[in-house]
Amino acid sequence: FTFVTLAEVLEARGGPLLEEEVWSLLLxxxxxxxxxxYKGPNNMCNIISPTSLLLSATGTLAFKNCGLSDEVSTFTAPEMLQGRASSTKPMLVYSLGMTLYWSVDFHLPQNQPVxxxxxxxxxxxxxxxxxAHRRVNLNSILEACESQHKASIxxxxxxxxxxLVEEVFHDSVSPVTCSMLLSRSNISLSAGVCAYVLIYTRKSK
Structure with missing residues (x-):
């Protein structure tokens, strides 16, 4: 697989995601x-950010595991920053929400509303x-996205x-390959396999 990050997509575009793109990414x-x-909490990362959400040219999604740092603190759930994290899913909901807000506000002039x-x-x-207990849960997000997709086609x-990935290639930005990411980040290897959590493999019909 060849991946690019959400951040690289928006850098290549020079502007934010459109609403319909956000709905599709959210779904x-x-x-x-x-x-x-369903595979257990050990398979899940704790933080989603524009630099850890990976998109492939085949239409799949993956997450790069990233630890807590200043770079991703904006996208990190408050309970994790305060050292009282309990459940992974609410933290991921927060991270994903902040990441998508960032993507719709990307390079917008200050006086221009989202x-x-x-x-x-x-x-x-x-x-x-x-x-955390006030956040919408994943199943409710899924239901909202599915109903929106049916209503708006x-x-x-x-x-x-x-x-989105094609935009990056057309802009001649170097794609992020597995080996490149390994060389510049602390991704562990297991039996020589790139340690991404590859989690979206549904193909469009």
Missing amino acids: GTAESLVDIS QLSDHLNSLLLSMCEDL LLSPAKVIRQ
Whole structure:
């Protein structure tokens, strides 16, 4: 697989994600997190950020494990920053919400408001509640995304991911390959396999 990060996609574009792209990414990541949660908490990362959310040219998603640092503190759940983390899923909901807010605000002029519908804005806000028990859960996010996709006839997550990755290639930014990421980050290897959590493999029909 060849991956690019969400941050690299937006750098290549020079602007934010569109609302329909956010809905598709949110659906894809929510499906992924629900799927992987069934495999146990040991398979889940704790923080999602623009530099750890990986998109592939085949339309799949992966997460790069990243530890707590100043670079990702903005996207880290308050309970994790305060050392009182209990459940992984609410922390990931917070991280994902903050990451998507960052993506719709990317390079916008200060006097230009974020272009989001009330529906999506309120959903993202509910993902970013400071108190974990007040955050919307993954299943509710999934239901909201699925109903939005049916109502608006949006593109599948896989198609949107492929389109976003193509933008990076067309902009001639070097794609992030497995070996490149390994050389510049602390990703552990298991039996010589790149230690990504590859969690979204549904193909569009």
